[in-house]
Every structure is written in C-alpha cells, then in structure tokens.
Amino acid sequence: xxxxxxxxxxxxxxxPDRTGLLLLIFVATSALLLLSHNRDLLDTLGGLxxxxxxxIVEAIVVSLFLANVLFAYLWRAxxxxxxxxxxxSLLLILPWAGQEDTSLLDLSIQIMIFAALALGLNIVxxxxxxxxxGYVAFFAVGAYAWGIFASPRFAEIxxxxxxxxxxxxAATAVLGALTLLAGLGGYLALQRRxxxxxxxxxxxxxxxxxxxxxxxWFLAGRGLFTLGERPWSLAALxxxxxxxxxxLLYLAYSRGRGRDVRGALLGLSRVLLALAGVVGTVLxxxxxxxxxxxxxxxxTTGIDPGFFWLFLALSIFAAxxxxxxxxxxxxRLKGDYLAIITLGLGxxxxxxANNLDLYSAxxxxxxxxxxxxxxxxxxxxxxxxxxxxxxGLLFLYVLSLLMVAxxxxxxxxxxxxxxxxxWIAIRDDExxxxxxxxxxxxxxxxxxxxxxxxxxxxxxxxxxxxxxxxPESFNLFQSIGVLAMVILGGMGSFxxxxxxxxxxxxxxxxxxxGLGEATAGLSWIPQQAxxxxxxxxIFGAILVAMMLLRPEGLLPSRRRTLELHxxxxxxxxxxxxxxxxxxxxxxxxxxxxLETREEDEPTGxxx
Amino acid sequence: xxxxxxxxxxxxVIAGGLVLGFVYAIIALGYTMVYGVLQLINFAxxxxxxxxxxxxxEVFRVLEANPMNGYLKLxxxxxxxxxxxxxxxxxIERLAYRPLRNAPRLVPLITAIGVSLILQDVLRLIEGFQGxxxxxxxxxxxxxxxxxxxxxxxxxxxxTLRSIGxxxxxxxxxxxxxxxxxxxxxxxxxxxxxxxxxxxxVAQDRVTAxxxxxxxxxxxxxxxxxxxxxxxxxGVLFGMKFGTVNAYSxxxxxxxxxxxxxxxxxxxxxxxxxxxxxxxxxQNLIGVTNIFGGLLGIANLESIDASYQRIGAFIVLVxxxxxKPTGLLGKSNVEKV
Numbered sequence: 001x002x003x004x005x006x007x008x009x010x011x012x013x014x015x016p017d018r019t020g021l022l023l024l025i026f027v028a029t030s031a032l033l034l035l036s037h038n039r040d041l042l043d044t045l046g047g048l049x050x051x052x053x054x055x056i057v058e059a060i061v062v063s064l065f066l067a068n069v070l071f072a073y074l075w076r077a078x079x080x081x082x083x084x085x086x087x088x089s090l091l092l093i094l095p096w097a098g099q100e101d102t103s104l105l106d107l108s109i110q111i112m113i114f115a116a117l118a119l120g121l122n123i124v125x126x127x128x129x130x131x132x133x134g135y136v137a138f139f140a141v142g143a144y145a146w147g148i149f150a151s152p153r154f155a156e157i158x159x160x161x162x163x164x165x166x167x168x169x170a171a172t173a174v175l176g177a178l179t180l181l182a183g184l185g186g187y188l189a190l191q192r193r194x195x196x197x198x199x200x201x202x203x204x205x206x207x208x209x210x211x212x213x214x215x216x217w218f219l220a221g222r223g224l225f226t227l228g229e230r231p232w233s234l235a236a237l238x239x240x241x242x243x244x245x246x247x248l249l250y251l252a253y254s255r256g257r258g259r260d261v262r263g264a265l266l267g268l269s270r271v272l273l274a275l276a277g278v279v280g281t282v283l284x285x286x287x288x289x290x291x292x293x294x295x296x297x298x299x300t301t302g303i304d305p306g307f308f309w310l311f312l313a314l315s316i317f318a319a320x321x322x323x324x325x326x327x328x329x330x331x332r333l334k335g336d337y338l339a340i341i342t343l344g345l346g347x348x349x350x351x352x353a354n355n356l357d358l359y360s361a362x363x364x365x366x367x368x369x370x371x372x373x374x375x376x377x378x379x380x381x382x383x384x385x386x387x388x389x390x391x392g393l394l395f396l397y398v399l400s401l402l403m404v405a406x407x408x409x410x411x412x413x414x415x416x417x418x419x420x421x422x423w424i425a426i427r428d429d430e431x432x433x434x435x436x437x438x439x440x441x442x443x444x445x446x447x448x449x450x451x452x453x454x455x456x457x458x459x460x461x462x463x464x465x466x467x468x469x470x471p472e473s474f475n476l477f478q479s480i481g482v483l484a485m486v487i488l489g490g491m492g493s494f495x496x497x498x499x500x501x502x503x504x505x506x507x508x509x510x511x512x513x514g515l516g517e518a519t520a521g522l523s524w525i526p527q528q529a530x531x532x533x534x535x536x537x538i539f540g541a542i543l544v545a546m547m548l549l550r551p552e553g554l555l556p557s558r559r560r561t562l563e564l565h566x567x568x569x570x571x572x573x574x575x576x577x578x579x580x581x582x583x584x585x586x587x588x589x590x591x592x593x594l595e596t597r598e599e600d601e602p603t604g605x606x607x
Numbered sequence: 608x609x610x611x612x613x614x615x616x617x618x619x620v621i622a623g624g625l626v627l628g629f630v631y632a633i634i635a636l637g638y639t640m641v642y643g644v645l646q647l648i649n650f651a652x653x654x655x656x657x658x659x660x661x662x663x664x665e666v667f668r669v670l671e672a673n674p675m676n677g678y679l680k681l682x683x684x685x686x687x688x689x690x691x692x693x694x695x696x697x698x699i700e701r702l703a704y705r706p707l708r709n710a711p712r713l714v715p716l717i718t719a720i721g722v723s724l725i726l727q728d729v730l731r732l733i734e735g736f737q738g739x740x741x742x743x744x745x746x747x748x749x750x751x752x753x754x755x756x757x758x759x760x761x762x763x764x765x766x767t768l769r770s771i772g773x774x775x776x777x778x779x780x781x782x783x784x785x786x787x788x789x790x791x792x793x794x795x796x797x798x799x800x801x802x803x804x805x806x807x808x809v810a811q812d813r814v815t816a817x818x819x820x821x822x823x824x825x826x827x828x829x830x831x832x833x834x835x836x837x838x839x840x841x842g843v844l845f846g847m848k849f850g851t852v853n854a855y856s857x858x859x860x861x862x863x864x865x866x867x868x869x870x871x872x873x874x875x876x877x878x879x880x881x882x883x884x885x886x887x888x889x890q891n892l893i894g895v896t897n898i899f900g901g902l903l904g905i906a907n908l909e910s911i912d913a914s915y916q917r918i919g920a921f922i923v924l925v926x927x928x929x930x931k932p933t934g935l936l937g938k939s940n941v942e943k944v
Contacts, residue, residue, distance in 0.1 A: 125713075129713065131713050131716065131717070133720075246926055267929060271929070329925060329929055330925070330928070333928055333932070336646075336647070336648045336712070336716050337869075337928060337932075339648070339716060340648060340862075340865060340869075340924070341921075341924060341925060341928060343862070344862070344920075344921030344924055344925065345921065345925070347917065347918070347921060348918050348921055348922075351915065351917065351918050355915070476858075480720060480724065483717070483720075487717060525736075526735060526736060526737075526738040527738075528731070528734065528735035528736075528738055528739060528740040529731070529732050529735030529736045530735075534728055536724040536725070536727050536728040537724065537725055537727075537728035537729070539721070539724050540720075540721040540722065540723065540724030540725035540726075540727075540728070541721070541725060542721070543717050543718065543720055543721025543724070544703060544718050544721035544722055544725065545721075547707065547710075547714050547715075547717050547718040547721065548703070548706055548707070548718065551710070551714055
C-alpha cells in the first residue's frame with residue numbers, strides 16, 4: 001500500500017445539477033477576462049486598472065477563466081450548457097480578449113502546445129509505463145524540421161552545397177540508395193534472429209562479412225566521394241569501426257560461453273547494418289540537396305508557406321521515425337535504465353543541434369521562421385475585426401486548438417483500443433503481458449512513436465509561433481517540466497494532463513515572471529535569489545509532493561486510482577529474481593543488472 | 608607533430624583523465640551503493656555532491672584569512688562536507704524515499720528527480736541571498752601550484768615527472784591521495800566490519816536479511832550516510848579541481864558518474880571505481896579528438912571538441928547497455944515471475 005490518502009468513499013447520492021452555477025461563473029469570469037485585457041478600459045479605472053495589469057493578477061484571472069472549461073468537464077450540468085461554456089470560452093471569449101492583448105493568444109497557444117506534449121508523454125509514461133526523460137527531443141525534431149526549411153537557413157544550406165559540391169548527385173544517390181537498401185534489408189533479415197538460430201562460425205562469418213563490407217565501402221568511396229569539404233566515406237568508416245572495435249574488445253574480454261558470443265556478434269551486426277541505413281539515408285538526402293542546391297539558394301525567406309501543411313504531416317512522420325530510432329536500441333531496457341538513456345539521447349539531439357552549425361545555426365538559433373498564410377482565414381479574421389499582424393497568431397491559435405482536439409480524440413480512441421490495453425498490460429506487468437501474447441518491443445515502439453508524433457507536430461507550431469528556434473528551448477529541463485505536468489494532472493488521465501499542462505504553463509510563463517518583476521526592486525532579495533527563476537523548485541516540489549501525497553494526480557483516471565489505492569494488498573508469491581545467472585538474451589524481456597521487481601511490489605496490477 | 612612532442616601530450620591527457628576519473632569514481636560510489644540496496648537511481652546524489660562542494664567553498668572562504676596549515680583547512684572542509692552531505696542524504700532517504708519503499712518502481716525514481724530539482728534551487732537560494740551564484744574556491748596557497756615545483760623539497764621528483772610530460776598540480780596529487788584514502792576506508796568499512804556485512808546482506812536480499820535480524824531500514828540509512836559522505840568528499844575535490852561550482856553544476860558530473868557506475872556494473876564498488884577512471888580518460892580523450900584527428904589527417908574529427916564530451920558519456924552508456932547491460936564487473940540476473 002502506498003496509502004497516503006484513503007480512497008474517497010464513492011458517492012451514491014446523485015451529484016447536484018450545476019448548470020446555473022456554471023453559466024454564472026462563465027459570464028462572470030468572461031467579463032473579468034475581457035475587462036482585464038482591454039487597455040482603454042483599464043486606463044480609465046485608475047488603481048483597479050493597475051492592479052489588473054499585474055502579471056500575477058492577470059494569471060489568476062486567466063486561470064479563473066480557464067477553470068470554466070474544467071468545470072464544464074467536471075460538473076454535472078445540462079449538455080448544452082457544457083458545450084456553450086466549453087466552446088464559448090475557447091472559440092469566442094479567448095480570441096476576443098486576445099484581440100486586445102495578443103500576449104493572451106500567445107499564452108493560450110503555449111498552453112495548448114504543452115497540453116499536447118503532456119498528452120504525448122502521457123502515452124509513453126502514463127499508459128505504457130516507460131519513463132522518458134528525453135521527450136522534448138521529439139519536440140525539437142518537429143521545430144527544426146519546419147525551422148530549417150522555412151527560414152533563410154535553407155538558402156544558406158543551398159549556398160553551401162553550391163560552393164562545396166563534392167561528388168556528383170547521381171553517384172551520391174546511387175551509393176546512398178545501395179547502402180540504405182543493404183543496411184535496411186540486412187537489418188530486417190536479422191531482426192527476428194536469436195542467438196540460438198546461429199552457429200558460432202555463422203555468427204563470426206556474418207560479422208566479418210559486414211566489417212569487410214564497411215571497409216570495401218570505404219575503399220570504394222575514398223577516391224570517389226569527397227562530399228563537400230569532407231571525405232564522408234572516411235567518417236562512415238570510423239562510425240562503423242568504433243562499434244566493431246568495442247564489440248571485439250568485449251568479446252575478447254568476456255571469454256564467455258558460445259551463446260554470449262553469438263548474441264554479441266548478432267548485436268554488433270545489427271548495429272553495423274543500422275548504421276549503414278543511417279549513412280545511406282544521409283547520402284540520399286545529400287544527393288537531393290545537391291540536385292536542388294541551385295534553386296534553394298534563391299529562397300531567401302525559406303520555402304513557400306504553402307508547404308506548411310505538407311510539413312505538418314512530415315513533422316509528425318519525422319518525429320515518429322526518430323522515436324522509433326531512439327526506441328529500438330533502448331526499449332529492451334526497463335524502468336530507470338530507460339529513463340537515463342532517454343535522457344542521454346535527448347541531450348545528444350540537443351548537443352547536435354548546438355553543434356551542426358550549417359543546419360541549425362548552432363546556439364544562435366534559426367530566425368525568422370515563416371508560418372502558413374491561409375487566404376480565407378485572413379479574410380475571416382479581418383471581418384472579425386482583427387488587426388493584420390494578429391492573423392498569424394489567431395491562425396496558430398485555431399490550429400493548435402484543432403490539434404489538441406485531434407490528439408485528445410486519438411488518445412481516447414487509443415486508450416480503448418487493443419493497443420491501449422496492451423500498453424496498460426505492459427505497464428502493469430511486462431512478463432505477464434508477454435506471456436499473454438503482447439509483443440513487447442512492437443507495442444512499446446508504437447507508444448514511443450505515437451508520443452513522439454504529437455510532440456513533432458507541436459514543435460512545428462511552436463517554431464511557427466516563436467519564429468525562432470534555438471537548442472536552449474529543448475533542454476532536459478523542458479522534458480522534466482512536461483513530466484511534471486503529467487504527474488500533476490495524473491498519469492494516464494487525459495483531462496488530468498491537460499489540467500497539469502495549463503497549471504504548470506501558467507506558473508511558468510505568468511506567475512513566476514510576475515513574482516520576479518514584483519521583487520526586482522526589493523533590496524533584500526539579490527538578483528541571484530530572484531524568485532522569477534524558481535521553476536526548478538516548483539517542478540521538483542510538484543514531483544515530490546504528488547508522488548508522496550497523491551500519486552494518482554489531481555484528476556486521476558479511475559483505473560489509476562484503484563491501482564494505487566487498492567485496499568487489500570495481494571499476497572505476492574513471486575520469488576525474487578536473485579538466482580544464479582542464466583546470462584541474458586533469452587527473450588525480449590531482459591533486465592540489465594538487477595532484478596526489477598521488489599519483493600512486495602504489487603504485481604497484480606488492475607483489479 | 609612527432610612522437611617526442613606527442614608523448615608528453617598523451618601522458619598529460621591520460622593523467623588528467625585519471626585525476627578527473629577519481630572524482631567520478633567517488634561520486635559513482637554514491638550512486639552504486641544506493642542502487643545496491645534500493646535499486647533506485649538516486650538522482651539527488653548530484654545535488655548531495657554539490658552540497659559538499661558548497662560546504663567546502665564556505666569552509667575555505669571562512670578560513671581564508673586564517674593562518675593555519677592549508678592541509679588542516681582541507682581536512683576541516685572534507686569533514687564538514689562529509690557530515691553535511693551525509694546527513695542530507697539520510698534526511699532525503701527518510702523523508703522522500705522511505706515512505707515509497709513499496710511503491711511501483713517509477714514512483715521513487717520520479718521523487719528522486721524532484722528532490723534533485725528542489726535541492727538545486729535551495730542551494731541557489733542559500734548562496735543567492737548572499738549575492739553569490741558562481742562560487743570560486745579560495746584554495747590555500749600552493750595548492751594550485753605545480754606538484755613539487757621550484758623551491759620545494761622534492762623538486763627532483765617533480766622534475767622527473769615533468770620530464771616525461773606528467774605536469775601535475777599539487778591539488779591533483781592531493782585529490783588522488785584523498786580519493787585513494789577514501790577508497791581504502793570504504794573498502795575496510797564494507798568488507799571488514801559488521802556494518803559492512805549487514806549492508807551487503809541487505810543489498811543481496813532485504814527480506815532474508817530482515818529474517819536474520821538485520822534492521823534493513825537502519826542499514827539503508829547507513830548506506831545513504833556513507834554514500835552522502837563520499838558525495839561530500841567528491842564535492843570538495845571537484846571544487847578544488849575546477850575552481851568554480853554553482854548550484855546547477857551537479858548535473859554533468861552526476862550523469863557521468865552514473866554512467867561510470869553502470870559501466871562498472873551497478874551495485875559493484877570496484878566496478879564504480881573502474882568505470883569512473885575509464886570515463887575520466889574517455890572524456891579527456893574526446894576533448895582532444897580534434898587534435899588527434901588533425902594529426903591523423905581525419906578532417907571529420909576536427910569538429911569534435913569539448914562540447915561533445917557529455918555526449919561521449921551517453922554513447923558509452925548506450926553501447927554498454929546494448930552490449931553488456933550488467934557492466935564490466937556486474938552480475939547478471941534473469942527476471943523471474
């Protein structure tokens with residue numbers, strides 16, 4: 001029993017109908033929101049006007065207003081009233097207030113971006129039970145996918161390739177395609193092989209063949225393919241030889257049984273083939289860039305905004321692919337190992353963004369990034385009385401609203417689907433789930449890819465909204481912030497994580513800066529102790545307090561509540577896995593290091 | 608560059624890596640010991656370690672004008688850091704981890720991340736209210752000088768070392784000596800005393816240890832105390848080595864030390880030391896890859912510089928977990944239902 005809270009007794013009496021109260025609060029908070037964001041009116045109000053402009057007060061007003069939507073969801077009320085309050089708040093009042101004060105629209109978009117991120121992470125952490133601490137990397141993929149193409153950076157890349165063409169596009173394409181096909185085909189062929197399927201000499205032969213292939217590739221490419229300034233085949237040789245060397249070192253060190261050796265050789269072969277796939281993809285992409293470099297140079301403000309919709313799809317796809325790529329090697333690990341390795345890979349992506357100056361402009365970041373411009377939408381916005389510079393923001397507001405709605409829908413449908421049940425089964429007990437026929441790696445990969453794709457699409461909206469991306473927006477701290485949102489709202493609960501995202505974002509973007517501003521003049525608080533930068537303390541406090549006091553979150557899903565507070569702890573008859581080692585690779589469930597279940601951890605799962 | 612100029616360079620890089628590696632090793636011990644008894648990655652350990660660094664900074668700052676012997680100051684700093692960090696670690700365990708002893712595995716892990724974040728800001732506020740953020744160590748005179756440099760009694764030894772390229776500072780040597788002493792004491796404590804035996808029993812099987820009359824909660828507290836004290840020592844050493852720390856500087860060494868613990872085989876004490884030393888050297892080598900790359904005429908490596916150092920640790924971690932998840936000296940276990 002984690003029992004910090006006893007289970008609230010289930011209410012048997014019907015909840016009172018609160019339609020009247022809901023409408024009353026809706027009207028009152030809407031009026032307050034509209035008032036507090038109307039500059040002209042505030043000027044006439046004197047002291048009250050100044051008070052309402054205080055960022056903290058403003059945050060409270062916005063929170064009160066957004067609470068409408070929450071009430072509409074939670075309370076028992078007439079359906080028409082719920083619909084009126086929910087849709088009216090988001091589609092009418094917020095844009096209306098935003099017309100006066102665009103920072104409100106900006107804030108709302110930001111909240112929705114984080115809500116979508118939290119929904120995505122919720123699939124990975126809340127449903128599938130895989131703690132991903134590098135989640136923001138997928139967000140970065142989406143942001144850079146659009147940022148690079150829709151900004152002057154694209155022309156710079158074109159210019160670079162015109163100046164440093166290297167090998168011809170056709171030759172690069174052929175080599176790239178061959179490498180990609182060989183890598184991919186080989187990987188797929190090996191995918192289902194286990195160490196037991198191979199004989200010792202077969203495993204050695206395979207590995208040697210692959211290493212020979214890498215060397216041959218290098219020798220063939222050395223003269224031909226000086227790509228740009230750099231001999232790329234040489235880099236590829238190193239990329240291939242480093243794991244080879246490490247793998248052989250391990251083999252020499254392990255002096256283990258035949259099965260170990262075959263398993264390691266198989267792993268090494270997979271790594272080499274996967275690397276070949278990556279190198280091939282890079283080469284193909286390069287040949288495309290070479291072919292189009294002349295044309296690209298002319299695009300001084302990036303590609304046509306009309307491509308926005310294509311890239312919306314592409315960013316989903318790209319993030320999902322990165323999710324699978326990151327997931328493949330690490331999903332065999334579990335729990336804390338997975339956490340630390342996703343953290344690491346997230347940092348790798350950030351450091352790459354920081355260092356690949358040609359593509360990401362390094363730490364300076366990419367700017368200005370374009371956005372879509374939709375003719376009929378602009379006309380509509382103009383009709384509604386929006387100023388011309390507000391069209392873009394309003395468009396992104398509506399788009400992110402649609403996206404969040406879509407993502408929510410996908411979530412709800414997935415949750416009730418076969419896949420959703422498989423995720424929950426894996427979260428509750430991996431071994432039991434596998435025994436019931438749930439394909440572990442595949443199911444986990446789907447969770448990773450789905451979560452990643454949400455982050456990808458929102459990353460693109462983020463880039464379009466900010467018109468600026470830099471690696472700093474995607475550090476580890478952002479990942480932990482999203483995790484705090486999920487934990488605060490309740491893992492596995494969709495309304496919960498949206499609430500969590502809203503609360504944390506408001507804290508982060510309004511209340512803390514407000515506090516910082518309010519205390520900036522106080523002499524006894526030095527700059528170094530500025531409360532405007534207390535995000536870490538707050539995120540940390542949220543994580544610790546929720547875990548200790550209410551692990552199911554503010555708005556728990558019913559299933560989770562039952563799990564975390566079930567009254568009768570089951571007798572657990574599982575023995576602790578401390579037996580002598582039957583060294584690894586005996587299936588997909590493979591726990592590194594130590595056993596993964598505590599002796600008294602409830603393994604029974606849902607009841 | 609020819610061999611005569613290259614050799615001292617290589618020696619220096621490796622020696623520097625080993626010095627760094629000792630710091631990582633001592634931090635890694637804190638992770639590995641806690642993981643051994645609780646199977647928990649104590650994310651807060653990086654802040655326990657920074658707390659040690661901050662305590663060390665304060666001791667050196669307060670004693671700056673004091674004419675006492677520099678080594679005495681160092682001893683006071685080390686003891687104070689051990690005490691504060693050790694007690695902090697015990698308190699964290701008591702307040703944040705113990706109530707979650709039987710919770711699902713992700714719960715204490717998330718709590719640990721939270722504790723780590725809280726401590727970062729608390730440390731920042733403690734120093735921030737005194738108007739400081741970056742804490743620059745004021746080391747006793749001579750610590751930053753050359754080991755056995757001009758005018759010291761052992762200048763002959765120092766010159767010999769320097770002639771093969773081993774250009775150490777006095778503080779590097781102190782660091783190695785302190786680390787080795789700590790390792791010796793830890794080894795005695797864990798392998799030769801009743802307490803150590805009890806801790807090992809709890810790490811092996813908490814329930815059975817309880818049946819044998821061992822109070823597992825006390826042993827877990829003792830483990831956190833020892834791990835925290837090691838964190839305190841490593842904090843002071845880290846502060847000495849790098850000169851400047853701030854409330855947020857625990858993350859990088861923390862993650863590298865954790866990698867070291869995994870590399871060596873988590874739960875294994877000699878493994879943590881081995882892993883720490885290996886990662887220290889690897890990290891230093893990555894830092895100079897661009898120079899070596901230039902030497903070998905490999906243009907691609909020229910762009911790999913110190914900014915890739917932290918990635919290096921992660922790549923080692925990924926490779927280790929793929930190829931040998933149990934680490935170099937760890938034992939593997941197959942999960943049973």
